[in-house]
Amino acid sequence: MPFLRGIAPVRYTQKYLEAGKIILQPEIKVMTVNYNVNQKASSGLYQFQFWHLPQIKYKNADLQIVRFKNMTPTPFIQFFFLNGEKQIVDAYDRSREEIHEHVLHAFCEQPPEKQAYYYTQKTKFNPANFGFHCDHWCICEIPGQRPCPGYTPMPRTMKGKYQQSEES
Structure with missing residues:
Protein backbone atom coordinates (compact mmCIF):
# COMPACT_ATOMS: atom_id res chain seq x y z
CA MET A 1 0.00 0.00 0.00
CA PRO A 2 2.44 2.69 -1.12
CA PHE A 3 -0.16 5.44 -1.69
CA LEU A 4 -1.70 5.48 1.77
CA ARG A 5 -0.41 8.46 3.68
CA GLY A 6 -1.24 10.30 6.88
CA ILE A 7 -2.08 9.19 10.38
CA ALA A 8 -3.60 5.67 10.48
CA PRO A 9 -4.11 5.28 6.72
CA VAL A 10 -5.91 1.99 7.30
CA ARG A 11 -9.04 4.09 8.01
CA TYR A 12 -9.44 4.77 4.30
CA THR A 13 -9.05 1.25 2.93
CA GLN A 14 -12.07 -0.34 1.28
CA LYS A 15 -12.11 -3.26 3.69
CA TYR A 16 -12.08 -1.00 6.76
CA LEU A 17 -14.80 1.31 5.42
CA GLU A 18 -17.12 -1.59 4.57
CA ALA A 19 -16.66 -3.08 8.06
CA GLY A 20 -18.56 -0.18 9.67
CA LYS A 21 -21.75 -1.16 11.49
CA ILE A 22 -23.40 2.25 11.80
CA ILE A 23 -26.06 2.75 9.13
CA LEU A 24 -28.21 5.58 10.40
CA GLN A 25 -31.95 5.92 9.92
CA PRO A 26 -32.93 7.67 6.67
CA GLU A 27 -34.77 10.36 8.69
CA ILE A 28 -31.41 11.63 10.03
CA LYS A 29 -29.95 14.22 7.66
CA VAL A 30 -27.27 16.06 9.68
CA MET A 31 -24.88 14.90 12.39
CA THR A 32 -22.69 17.33 14.31
CA VAL A 33 -19.75 16.25 16.45
CA ASN A 34 -18.62 18.79 19.06
CA TYR A 35 -15.40 18.12 20.98
CA ASN A 36 -12.26 19.74 22.34
CA VAL A 37 -8.90 18.43 21.14
CA ASN A 38 -6.85 18.67 24.34
CA GLN A 39 -9.56 17.92 26.90
CA LYS A 40 -9.54 14.66 28.83
CA ALA A 41 -13.35 14.45 28.89
CA SER A 42 -13.40 14.68 25.07
CA SER A 43 -10.84 11.95 24.40
CA GLY A 44 -13.50 9.26 23.82
CA LEU A 45 -15.40 11.39 21.31
CA TYR A 46 -12.14 12.41 19.61
CA GLN A 47 -11.23 8.72 19.20
CA PHE A 48 -14.78 7.97 17.98
CA GLN A 49 -14.65 10.61 15.28
CA PHE A 50 -11.10 9.61 14.33
CA TRP A 51 -11.90 5.91 13.85
CA HIS A 52 -15.61 5.74 13.04
CA LEU A 53 -16.44 8.93 11.11
CA PRO A 54 -14.91 7.65 7.83
CA GLN A 55 -17.03 4.50 8.12
CA ILE A 56 -20.16 6.53 8.88
CA LYS A 57 -19.50 8.76 5.87
CA TYR A 58 -18.99 5.71 3.66
CA LYS A 59 -22.13 3.87 4.80
CA ASN A 60 -24.42 6.96 4.89
CA ALA A 61 -23.94 8.82 1.62
CA ASP A 62 -26.82 11.29 2.15
CA LEU A 63 -25.73 12.26 5.66
CA GLN A 64 -24.08 15.63 6.26
CA ILE A 65 -21.45 15.46 9.01
CA VAL A 66 -20.11 18.63 10.64
CA ARG A 67 -17.27 18.66 13.19
CA PHE A 68 -16.82 21.53 15.63
CA LYS A 69 -13.43 21.55 17.37
CA ASN A 70 -12.69 23.57 20.51
CA MET A 71 -16.03 25.39 20.47
CA THR A 72 -17.92 23.74 23.32
CA PRO A 73 -17.39 23.23 27.05
CA THR A 74 -18.58 19.60 26.94
CA PRO A 75 -18.38 17.02 24.13
CA PHE A 76 -21.59 15.87 22.46
CA ILE A 77 -23.07 14.58 19.22
CA GLN A 78 -26.22 16.15 17.82
CA PHE A 79 -28.54 14.56 15.26
CA PHE A 80 -30.98 16.58 13.13
CA PHE A 81 -34.03 14.81 11.69
CA LEU A 82 -36.14 15.60 8.62
CA ASN A 83 -39.08 16.80 10.70
CA GLY A 84 -36.91 19.43 12.47
CA GLU A 85 -36.38 17.42 15.62
CA LYS A 86 -32.95 17.38 17.29
CA GLN A 87 -31.40 14.82 19.60
CA ILE A 88 -28.22 15.19 21.59
CA VAL A 89 -25.92 12.39 22.74
CA ASP A 90 -23.81 13.36 25.74
CA ALA A 91 -20.24 12.09 25.29
CA TYR A 92 -18.69 13.58 28.41
CA ASP A 93 -16.05 11.20 29.77
CA ARG A 94 -17.29 8.25 27.70
CA SER A 95 -15.03 5.86 25.81
CA ARG A 96 -15.06 5.35 22.05
CA GLU A 97 -16.74 1.95 22.42
CA GLU A 98 -19.50 3.31 24.67
CA ILE A 99 -20.32 6.08 22.21
CA HIS A 100 -20.27 3.61 19.31
CA GLU A 101 -22.67 1.22 21.05
CA HIS A 102 -25.02 4.04 22.06
CA VAL A 103 -25.23 5.45 18.53
CA LEU A 104 -25.59 1.95 17.11
CA HIS A 105 -28.56 1.07 19.32
CA ALA A 106 -30.28 4.46 19.39
CA PHE A 107 -30.01 5.86 15.86
CA CYS A 108 -29.35 2.98 13.47
CA GLU A 109 -31.79 1.21 11.19
CA GLN A 110 -33.79 -1.68 12.52
CA PRO A 111 -33.09 -5.31 11.56
CA PRO A 112 -34.69 -6.38 8.24
CA GLU A 113 -37.67 -8.14 9.82
CA LYS A 114 -38.60 -5.02 11.80
CA GLN A 115 -38.04 -2.85 8.72
CA ALA A 116 -40.45 -4.98 6.66
Missing part, protein backbone atom coordinates in the same frame (compact mmCIF):
# COMPACT_ATOMS: atom_id res chain seq x y z
CA TYR A 117 -43.15 -4.72 9.33
CA TYR A 118 -42.64 -0.95 9.61
CA TYR A 119 -42.80 -0.53 5.83
CA THR A 120 -46.01 -2.52 5.47
CA GLN A 121 -47.67 -0.64 8.32
CA LYS A 122 -46.52 2.71 6.96
CA THR A 123 -47.74 2.06 3.41
CA LYS A 124 -50.97 0.38 4.49
CA PHE A 125 -52.33 3.47 6.21
CA ASN A 126 -51.27 5.98 3.55
CA PRO A 127 -54.27 6.51 1.24
CA ALA A 128 -52.02 7.71 -1.60
CA ASN A 129 -50.42 4.26 -2.00
CA PHE A 130 -51.88 1.53 -4.19
CA GLY A 131 -50.85 -2.07 -4.84
CA PHE A 132 -49.49 -4.87 -2.66
CA HIS A 133 -49.63 -4.37 1.13
CA CYS A 134 -51.95 -1.36 0.73
CA ASP A 135 -55.61 -0.73 1.40
CA HIS A 136 -56.49 -0.37 -2.29
CA TRP A 137 -55.18 -2.16 -5.34
CA CYS A 138 -56.17 0.58 -7.81
CA ILE A 139 -57.32 4.20 -7.67
CA CYS A 140 -60.61 3.17 -9.30
CA GLU A 141 -61.64 1.61 -5.97
CA ILE A 142 -61.77 5.05 -4.32
CA PRO A 143 -65.25 6.67 -4.44
CA GLY A 144 -65.41 9.57 -6.86
CA GLN A 145 -62.63 8.32 -9.14
CA ARG A 146 -63.06 7.20 -12.74
CA PRO A 147 -63.50 3.42 -13.05
CA CYS A 148 -60.81 1.36 -14.76
CA PRO A 149 -61.09 1.22 -18.57
CA GLY A 150 -60.88 -2.57 -18.30
CA TYR A 151 -64.33 -2.64 -16.68
CA THR A 152 -66.05 0.44 -18.12
CA PRO A 153 -65.04 1.77 -21.54
CA MET A 154 -63.80 5.35 -21.58
CA PRO A 155 -65.45 7.95 -23.80
CA ARG A 156 -63.60 8.64 -27.03
CA THR A 157 -62.93 12.22 -25.98
CA MET A 158 -60.85 11.05 -23.02
CA LYS A 159 -58.58 8.80 -25.09
CA GLY A 160 -55.33 10.43 -26.12
CA LYS A 161 -55.13 8.96 -29.61
CA TYR A 162 -58.49 10.43 -30.58
CA GLN A 163 -57.67 13.87 -29.18
CA GLN A 164 -54.45 14.06 -31.21
CA SER A 165 -56.19 13.00 -34.44
CA GLU A 166 -58.98 15.56 -34.01
CA GLU A 167 -56.54 18.45 -33.44
CA SER A 168 -54.60 17.93 -36.67
Whole structure:
Protein backbone atom coordinates (compact mmCIF):
# COMPACT_ATOMS: atom_id res chain seq x y z
CA MET A 1 0.00 0.00 0.00
CA PRO A 2 2.44 2.69 -1.12
CA PHE A 3 -0.16 5.44 -1.69
CA LEU A 4 -1.70 5.48 1.77
CA ARG A 5 -0.41 8.46 3.68
CA GLY A 6 -1.24 10.30 6.88
CA ILE A 7 -2.08 9.19 10.38
CA ALA A 8 -3.60 5.67 10.48
CA PRO A 9 -4.11 5.28 6.72
CA VAL A 10 -5.91 1.99 7.30
CA ARG A 11 -9.04 4.09 8.01
CA TYR A 12 -9.44 4.77 4.30
CA THR A 13 -9.05 1.25 2.93
CA GLN A 14 -12.07 -0.34 1.28
CA LYS A 15 -12.11 -3.26 3.69
CA TYR A 16 -12.08 -1.00 6.76
CA LEU A 17 -14.80 1.31 5.42
CA GLU A 18 -17.12 -1.59 4.57
CA ALA A 19 -16.66 -3.08 8.06
CA GLY A 20 -18.56 -0.18 9.67
CA LYS A 21 -21.75 -1.16 11.49
CA ILE A 22 -23.40 2.25 11.80
CA ILE A 23 -26.06 2.75 9.13
CA LEU A 24 -28.21 5.58 10.40
CA GLN A 25 -31.95 5.92 9.92
CA PRO A 26 -32.93 7.67 6.67
CA GLU A 27 -34.77 10.36 8.69
CA ILE A 28 -31.41 11.63 10.03
CA LYS A 29 -29.95 14.22 7.66
CA VAL A 30 -27.27 16.06 9.68
CA MET A 31 -24.88 14.90 12.39
CA THR A 32 -22.69 17.33 14.31
CA VAL A 33 -19.75 16.25 16.45
CA ASN A 34 -18.62 18.79 19.06
CA TYR A 35 -15.40 18.12 20.98
CA ASN A 36 -12.26 19.74 22.34
CA VAL A 37 -8.90 18.43 21.14
CA ASN A 38 -6.85 18.67 24.34
CA GLN A 39 -9.56 17.92 26.90
CA LYS A 40 -9.54 14.66 28.83
CA ALA A 41 -13.35 14.45 28.89
CA SER A 42 -13.40 14.68 25.07
CA SER A 43 -10.84 11.95 24.40
CA GLY A 44 -13.50 9.26 23.82
CA LEU A 45 -15.40 11.39 21.31
CA TYR A 46 -12.14 12.41 19.61
CA GLN A 47 -11.23 8.72 19.20
CA PHE A 48 -14.78 7.97 17.98
CA GLN A 49 -14.65 10.61 15.28
CA PHE A 50 -11.10 9.61 14.33
CA TRP A 51 -11.90 5.91 13.85
CA HIS A 52 -15.61 5.74 13.04
CA LEU A 53 -16.44 8.93 11.11
CA PRO A 54 -14.91 7.65 7.83
CA GLN A 55 -17.03 4.50 8.12
CA ILE A 56 -20.16 6.53 8.88
CA LYS A 57 -19.50 8.76 5.87
CA TYR A 58 -18.99 5.71 3.66
CA LYS A 59 -22.13 3.87 4.80
CA ASN A 60 -24.42 6.96 4.89
CA ALA A 61 -23.94 8.82 1.62
CA ASP A 62 -26.82 11.29 2.15
CA LEU A 63 -25.73 12.26 5.66
CA GLN A 64 -24.08 15.63 6.26
CA ILE A 65 -21.45 15.46 9.01
CA VAL A 66 -20.11 18.63 10.64
CA ARG A 67 -17.27 18.66 13.19
CA PHE A 68 -16.82 21.53 15.63
CA LYS A 69 -13.43 21.55 17.37
CA ASN A 70 -12.69 23.57 20.51
CA MET A 71 -16.03 25.39 20.47
CA THR A 72 -17.92 23.74 23.32
CA PRO A 73 -17.39 23.23 27.05
CA THR A 74 -18.58 19.60 26.94
CA PRO A 75 -18.38 17.02 24.13
CA PHE A 76 -21.59 15.87 22.46
CA ILE A 77 -23.07 14.58 19.22
CA GLN A 78 -26.22 16.15 17.82
CA PHE A 79 -28.54 14.56 15.26
CA PHE A 80 -30.98 16.58 13.13
CA PHE A 81 -34.03 14.81 11.69
CA LEU A 82 -36.14 15.60 8.62
CA ASN A 83 -39.08 16.80 10.70
CA GLY A 84 -36.91 19.43 12.47
CA GLU A 85 -36.38 17.42 15.62
CA LYS A 86 -32.95 17.38 17.29
CA GLN A 87 -31.40 14.82 19.60
CA ILE A 88 -28.22 15.19 21.59
CA VAL A 89 -25.92 12.39 22.74
CA ASP A 90 -23.81 13.36 25.74
CA ALA A 91 -20.24 12.09 25.29
CA TYR A 92 -18.69 13.58 28.41
CA ASP A 93 -16.05 11.20 29.77
CA ARG A 94 -17.29 8.25 27.70
CA SER A 95 -15.03 5.86 25.81
CA ARG A 96 -15.06 5.35 22.05
CA GLU A 97 -16.74 1.95 22.42
CA GLU A 98 -19.50 3.31 24.67
CA ILE A 99 -20.32 6.08 22.21
CA HIS A 100 -20.27 3.61 19.31
CA GLU A 101 -22.67 1.22 21.05
CA HIS A 102 -25.02 4.04 22.06
CA VAL A 103 -25.23 5.45 18.53
CA LEU A 104 -25.59 1.95 17.11
CA HIS A 105 -28.56 1.07 19.32
CA ALA A 106 -30.28 4.46 19.39
CA PHE A 107 -30.01 5.86 15.86
CA CYS A 108 -29.35 2.98 13.47
CA GLU A 109 -31.79 1.21 11.19
CA GLN A 110 -33.79 -1.68 12.52
CA PRO A 111 -33.09 -5.31 11.56
CA PRO A 112 -34.69 -6.38 8.24
CA GLU A 113 -37.67 -8.14 9.82
CA LYS A 114 -38.60 -5.02 11.80
CA GLN A 115 -38.04 -2.85 8.72
CA ALA A 116 -40.45 -4.98 6.66
CA TYR A 117 -43.15 -4.72 9.33
CA TYR A 118 -42.64 -0.95 9.61
CA TYR A 119 -42.80 -0.53 5.83
CA THR A 120 -46.01 -2.52 5.47
CA GLN A 121 -47.67 -0.64 8.32
CA LYS A 122 -46.52 2.71 6.96
CA THR A 123 -47.74 2.06 3.41
CA LYS A 124 -50.97 0.38 4.49
CA PHE A 125 -52.33 3.47 6.21
CA ASN A 126 -51.27 5.98 3.55
CA PRO A 127 -54.27 6.51 1.24
CA ALA A 128 -52.02 7.71 -1.60
CA ASN A 129 -50.42 4.26 -2.00
CA PHE A 130 -51.88 1.53 -4.19
CA GLY A 131 -50.85 -2.07 -4.84
CA PHE A 132 -49.49 -4.87 -2.66
CA HIS A 133 -49.63 -4.37 1.13
CA CYS A 134 -51.95 -1.36 0.73
CA ASP A 135 -55.61 -0.73 1.40
CA HIS A 136 -56.49 -0.37 -2.29
CA TRP A 137 -55.18 -2.16 -5.34
CA CYS A 138 -56.17 0.58 -7.81
CA ILE A 139 -57.32 4.20 -7.67
CA CYS A 140 -60.61 3.17 -9.30
CA GLU A 141 -61.64 1.61 -5.97
CA ILE A 142 -61.77 5.05 -4.32
CA PRO A 143 -65.25 6.67 -4.44
CA GLY A 144 -65.41 9.57 -6.86
CA GLN A 145 -62.63 8.32 -9.14
CA ARG A 146 -63.06 7.20 -12.74
CA PRO A 147 -63.50 3.42 -13.05
CA CYS A 148 -60.81 1.36 -14.76
CA PRO A 149 -61.09 1.22 -18.57
CA GLY A 150 -60.88 -2.57 -18.30
CA TYR A 151 -64.33 -2.64 -16.68
CA THR A 152 -66.05 0.44 -18.12
CA PRO A 153 -65.04 1.77 -21.54
CA MET A 154 -63.80 5.35 -21.58
CA PRO A 155 -65.45 7.95 -23.80
CA ARG A 156 -63.60 8.64 -27.03
CA THR A 157 -62.93 12.22 -25.98
CA MET A 158 -60.85 11.05 -23.02
CA LYS A 159 -58.58 8.80 -25.09
CA GLY A 160 -55.33 10.43 -26.12
CA LYS A 161 -55.13 8.96 -29.61
CA TYR A 162 -58.49 10.43 -30.58
CA GLN A 163 -57.67 13.87 -29.18
CA GLN A 164 -54.45 14.06 -31.21
CA SER A 165 -56.19 13.00 -34.44
CA GLU A 166 -58.98 15.56 -34.01
CA GLU A 167 -56.54 18.45 -33.44
CA SER A 168 -54.60 17.93 -36.67
